[in-house]
Amino acid sequence: MTNHWIDIKNTDCALIMGSNAAEHHPICFKWVMKAKEERGATIVHVDPKFSRTSARSDFHVPLRSGTDIAFLGGMIKYILDNNKYFKEYVTEYTNASFIVGPKFSFNNGLFSGFNHQLKTYDKSYWAFDVDANGVPKKDKTLSNPRCVFQLLRKHYSRYDISKVSQITGVSVENLLKVYKAFSETGKPNKAGTVMYALGWTQHTVGVQNIRTSAIIQLLLGNIGVAGGGINALRGEPNVQGSTDHCILYHILPGYLPLPRASLATLADYNKANTPVSKDPMSANWWQNRPKYMASLLKAWFGEAATKENDFGYGWLPRGDVPKGLEKGDYSVMWIFDRMYKGQIKGGSIWATNPAQSVPNTNKVRKALANLDWLYFAEIHGNETTDFWHGPGVDPKKVKTEVFLFPSCHRAEKEGSISNSGRWALWHNKAADPMGDSKPMGQIMIEIVNELIDLYKKNDGVFKEPLVNLNWPDEYDAEDIAKAINGYYTSGPNDGDQVNAFADLADDGSTACLNWLYCGSFTEEGNKMKKRDLSQTPLQAKIGLYPNFSWCWPVNRRVLYNRASVDKNGQPWDPERTVIKWNGEKWEGDVPDGGWPPLATGDKSRSPFIMTKEGYSQLFGPGREEGPFSEHYEPVETPVSYHPFSGQLNNPCAKIMNSDMDKRAVPADPRFPIVLTTYSLTEHWCGGGETRNVPSLLEAEPQLYVEMSKELAAEKGIKNGDPVIVESARGRVEAVAMVTVRMTPFIIQGKKVHEIGMPFAFGWTKPGVGDATNRLCIAAGDPNTTIPEYKACCVNIRKADKVTELS
Amino acid sequence: MNITRRKFMKVTGLGAATLALSNVGFGLGCAGGYSKKLKIKGAKEVISICPFCSVSCHFICHVKGGKVVSTEGDPGYPVSEGALCAKGATMMSMINSHHRVTKPMYRAPYSETWEEKSWGWMISRLAQRIKETRDKNFKVKNEEGQVVNRVDEIFHLGSSQMSNEECAVVHQAMRAMGVVHMDHQARI
Numbered sequence: 006m007t008n009h010w011i012d013i014k015n016t017d018c019a020l021i022m023g024s025n026a027a028e029h030h031p032i033c034f035k036w037v038m039k040a041k042e043e044r045g046a047t048i049v050h051v052d053p054k055f056s057r058t059s060a061r062s063d064f065h066v067p068l069r070s071g072t073d074i075a076f077l078g079g080m081i082k083y084i085l086d087n088n089k090y091f092k093e094y095v096t097e098y099t100n101a102s103f104i105v106g107p108k109f110s111f112n113n114g115l116f117s118g119f120n121h122q123l124k125t126y127d128k129s130y131w132a133f134d135v136d137a138n139g140v141p142k143k144d145k146t147l148s149n150p151r152c153v154f155q156l157l158r159k160h161y162s163r164y165d166i167s168k169v170s171q172i173t174g175v176s177v178e179n180l181l182k183v184y185k186a187f188s189e190t191g192k193p194n195k196a197g198t199v200m201y202a203l204g205w206t207q208h209t210v211g212v213q214n215i216r217t218s219a220i221i222q223l224l225l226g227n228i229g230v231a232g233g234g235i236n237a238l239r240g241e242p243n244v245q246g247s248t249d250h251c252i253l254y255h256i257l258p259g260y261l262p263l264p265r266a267s268l269a270t271l272a273d274y275n276k277a278n279t280p281v282s283k284d285p286m287s288a289n290w291w292q293n294r295p296k297y298m299a300s301l302l303k304a305w306f307g308e309a310a311t312k313e314n315d316f317g318y319g320w321l322p323r324g325d326v327p328k329g330l331e332k333g334d335y336s337v338m339w340i341f342d343r344m345y346k347g348q349i350k351g352g353s354i355w356a357t358n359p360a361q362s363v364p365n366t367n368k369v370r371k372a373l374a375n376l377d378w379l380y381f382a383e384i385h386g387n388e389t390t391d392f393w394h395g396p397g398v399d400p401k402k403v404k405t406e407v408f409l410f411p412s413c414h415r416a417e418k419e420g421s422i423s424n425s426g427r428w429a430l431w432h433n434k435a436a437d438p439m440g441d442s443k444p445m446g447q448i449m450i451e452i453v454n455e456l457i458d459l460y461k462k463n464d465g466v467f468k469e470p471l472v473n474l475n476w477p478d479e480y481d482a483e484d485i486a487k488a489i490n491g492y493y494t495s496g497p498n499d500g501d502q503v504n505a506f507a508d509l510a511d512d513g514s515t516a517c518l519n520w521l522y523c524g525s526f527t528e529e530g531n532k533m534k535k536r537d538l539s540q541t542p543l544q545a546k547i548g549l550y551p552n553f554s555w556c557w558p559v560n561r562r563v564l565y566n567r568a569s570v571d572k573n574g575q576p577w578d579p580e581r582t583v584i585k586w587n588g589e590k591w592e593g594d595v596p597d598g599g600w601p602p603l604a605t606g607d608k609s610r611s612p613f614i615m616t617k618e619g620y621s622q623l624f625g626p627g628r629e630e631g632p633f634s635e636h637y638e639p640v641e642t643p644v645s646y647h648p649f650s651g652q653l654n655n656p657c658a659k660i661m662n663s664d665m666d667k668r669a670v671p672a673d674p675r676f677p678i679v680l681t682t683y684s685l686t687e688h689w690c691g692g693g694e695t696r697n698v699p700s701l702l703e704a705e706p707q708l709y710v711e712m713s714k715e716l717a718a719e720k721g722i723k724n725g726d727p728v729i730v731e732s733a734r735g736r737v738e739a740v741a742m743v744t745v746r747m748t749p750f751i752i753q754g755k756k757v758h759e760i761g762m763p764f765a766f767g768w769t770k771p772g773v774g775d776a777t778n779r780l781c782i783a784a785g786d787p788n789t790t791i792p793e794y795k796a797c798c799v800n801i802r803k804a805d806k807v808t809e810l811s
Numbered sequence: 812m813n814i815t816r817r818k819f820m821k822v823t824g825l826g827a828a829t830l831a832l833s834n835v836g837f838g839l840g841c842a843g844g845y846s847k848k849l850k851i852k853g854a855k856e857v858i859s860i861c862p863f864c865s866v867s868c869h870f871i872c873h874v875k876g877g878k879v880v881s882t883e884g885d886p887g888y889p890v891s892e893g894a895l896c897a898k899g900a901t902m903m904s905m906i907n908s909h910h911r912v913t914k915p916m917y918r919a920p921y922s923e924t925w926e927e928k929s930w931g932w933m934i935s936r937l938a939q940r941i942k943e944t945r946d947k948n949f950k951v952k953n954e955e956g957q958v959v960n961r962v963d964e965i966f967h968l969g970s971s972q973m974s975n976e977e978c979a980v981v982h983q984a985m986r987a988m989g990v991v992h993m994d995h996q997a998r999i
Contacts, residue, residue, distance in 0.1 A: 009890075010866060010890045011889060011890060029864065030864050030865075030866050031866075031896035031897075032866045032868050032890070032891045032894050032895070032896055032899075033866045033890070035892075035894070238864075238865070239864075239865035240864055240865065240996075241864075241865065241971030241972070241996045241997070242861070242862045242863055242864070242865065242867075242971055242972055243865070243971050243972065243973060243974060243975065243978070244865060244971040244996060244997050245865055246971075246974070246975040246978060247970065247971040247973060247975075247978045247995055247996070247997060248971075248997045249975070250975055250978035250979050250982055251978075251982060252967075252969070252970070252971075252973075252978055252981060252982060252993060252994070252995040252997070253993065253994060253995065253997060253998065254991050254992065254993045254994055257982070257986070258979065258982055263991065266953055266955065266957035266958070266959050267957060269957075269958060305983050305986070305987075319958075319960070320960070320987075321960070321986055322959065322960055322961030322962070322986060322989045322990065322991050323957075323958065323959045323960060323961060323991075324959075324961075324991050325953055325959070326957075335991045335992045335993065335994070336994050336998055337968065337994040337998055337999060339992075340966050340968070340992050340994060343963075343992075344966070348963065348964070349963070349964055349965070349966055349992065350944050350948065350964040350965065351940060351941070351944045351964070351965055351966075352965050352966035352967055352968070352992070353966075353967045353968070353969070354967075354968045354969055355967075355968065355969035355970045355972075355973070355981070356969045356970035356971075356972035356973065357968050357969040357970050357971075357972075357995060357996055359968060362999060363999065377940070377944065378937070378940045378944070380937055382969075383912055384911055384912065385908075385910055385911060385912060386912060393918060394923065400921065400922065400923040401921050401923065402921070403920075403921065404920045404921060405918075405920065406917075406918070406919060406920050406940065407917070407918035408915070408916075408917060408933055408936070408937050409912060409915070409916040409917070409918075409925070410915055410933065411911070411912040411913050411914060411915060411916075412912075414862070414905070414906050414911075415859060415860065415862045415972075415974075416857075416859040416872055416879060416882075416902070416906050417906070418974070420974030420975065420976045420977065421974055421975045421976065422860055422867060422974050422975060423865075423975060424865050424866065424867035424890070425865035425866065425867075426890075428867075429975065430860055430867055430869070432858070432859045432860040432974070433857050433858055433859060434857070435857035435859050435872035435874050435879055436872065436874055436877055436878055436879050436906070437877050439906075439907075439911055439913050440911070440913025440914055441913060441914050441915065441930065442911070442912070442913055443930075444977065445970070445972075445973050445977045445981070446973070446974070446976055446977035446980045446981075449977070449980050449981050449984050450980060451930070451934050452934055452937060452938060452941075452984070453984045453987070455934050455935060455937075455938035456938045456941055456942060456988070458938075459938055459939065459942050460942070463942075465942060465945075465946055466945065466946045466949040467949055467951070467960060467989065470986070470987040470988075470989070471987050471988070474983070474987050476983075480976075480977075480980065482974065482976045482977075485976035485979055485980060486975070486976050488979070489975065489976065489979055518979045518983075519979065522975070536887055538887075538889060548889075550889050553888075553889055686896060686897050686898070687897045687898065688898075689863050689898060690996075694862075694905070695898060695905075697905075697908055697910040697911075698898075698901045698904055698905050698908065699904070700901055700904065701897065701898065701901055704897065789998060790998060791998050791999065792999060794999075
């Protein structure tokens, strides 16, 4: 979230799209209702299914899964055509005025620089035109035909409302209703928020779905302001924190890129990953990256990390340099693809249930049996821990040696987690771990200590990273939290905690496990434990609680807040002040950099400090499939063409291609129905935990499929009938739920049905049904490789006989 | 735990009902107040956080004799103001569930059953397997002859269920082993 949960109450219009917030983040929804009741905010829900979110909204607009960019592209055109954008904000704070270089072009669905063989782009084609200092040339009148603003207008001019209606299945009337309501927030004293979740990310165009919303929010001046922002309603219990600490192949803690094979030394790494700007107005925050990297290495390798040995940089594994769609990508779908092909031998699966929750689950379940060994840390057994005796599996033929470590409940250990608004919150240990269970941190420490011991006492390959590891004997959450904050390793403050990331150095004099969390645990103590609700009147007005817990970065509660003020540091809307300049200093939230307002000239800095240029990006030249978003159909689609170009699918989509990765062709008559999947209030994701709670299982006991009355009539299915849903990859049994919540769409003149299924039910609880994800396609977004769970093509029929539901 | 499923349901149902009634904000009469008083009388209050969505609602554990005897929403967390959803309301039964894994369990190759093992045996055996696979497959250079110092044959998945401190520990461990096949729920 750029903002935070309570801040939603400050909005004038909430666009909830790709989320069913009322059911999946139930307690946050009171802040949406507060905005509606106290401010008269308009609440809009755009989603294929009518849900309890829709019921609380001013209007629900159903759209076909996978057509969000068409929908939002139409909104961009509406905003530009009707001059609804916030001119001063767009001119001064976005890259609208930048001149794009001559190599950039767009033709029939493809941008310039596309390599048809590798299915990737050469992004140098999208570079800005720069002056002698390398600073982008600008036209602040926004009239140059090669400026971003004009290219943006041209790009989305194709998103004509009737075409948008034809492909999304949303009526023109409904489109206009949303466009009008939301674009009203382009006025300086209005704020609109975007609330999204996995309904946007889980597409082969997931990143560009969000990019499109960013373009809208920047055009309307809604970033940095109270009641605005782009708010990812993060799902998993600590997915914000686990992402910040980067349990991800491609980054090290604090969003530092994984070293790649071409970067032999720390100097090479720093050169490749440290942007340089010669614009004196650009803070170019990532110029500090070498300090964060050196401090991380120092924390990982302690005294063994010296300047002479690059602080142990050479001990880190390096990924291959990415090439094409697969090389250098080590993400979850590739892990299972390589496991299925026998290339992976062993590993760990901790508190996640991929045999239930990874797409094309039949393949995942087969792949696991190719492992020699596998270890788990779990609170409950689930479809993955027990894969070796799952449906159709003969344990006597499964070679895998399995270790299951009992993990304790969160209430049985202490530590911090980060909520969706980036607040680092401390949880205390209430009870002793049940039985012999232990915190996952302790389990990993014991395993690694044993491993270090083995390497110290025996021969072994490349021992250095293990034997030199700065590693504790026992797990102590507060000790680790201190190291996450960072500390001095030499000099006058040796051993003291650092106060902020400005204290970190690249010479080995500081150690820090995650620069973003600098300031969370200083010499003053553990700020994540703070429970002080005190506020200034300015903070009280917008629901800001700076003394409750601690928030990254530097306790800043609203990101990009320097864009909420004009050049003189005065808020666009004084009624909703996030920060303001009082002539001497900033008041309100912690500003995005403490420099004085822009009107002070060279003393100031442009507000978007994380971009190299200091401006937010209407034109985003870093994305894999283009600097502007473009509508592409899901990999499995009920149509064979769309109205915007001849390019049907995302040309860079990452699609698995094993013999088990079968897929429907576009408009495949065998699989004419769109399937989308979703969570439930009463179950958590794959259900591995909540199915063990009797009251929750009683509330939601069995796998069902929601379908319209029209589809049910066509197929001769009655409410409550057992049915079989089939895709090119698998079949799933479910109970039919015939409902007005789903409605057919008219797409390009033809009726297209969409059905929806939860995915919380698995075979380890007999009779509840089994993994819906057996139907889903293993195809991913080119930027993130997040799978396209939200749209694939299936068929449905009444079942003669069922085995999974009885 | 020697509690039948039926009894367990009754306890859970009662717990949920008490919690719901205590949160409606108007007088419940003597009976409700009395039963609540009995249950948590003398209990220590400890604040924890719901392990589901990232609203991160806080809850108060009432602890007696090292055991959680009741849970309820924490009104001091300004986001939730004491509220809990259907999942959060069942926190006590989740913590005290007899379905939990409480012992280290081992499944030998081609075996049809789990067997209970000691922590020491499990850790020792596992570390040997990791070392064996790492030593056998460690890749110093890739096909292009560039130094990569990694092991492609070992992977790690998970988890957003971990606290920040646990994530820090797990990430450090994986890179030290040479793992690049590492991912978790943020990508799914």
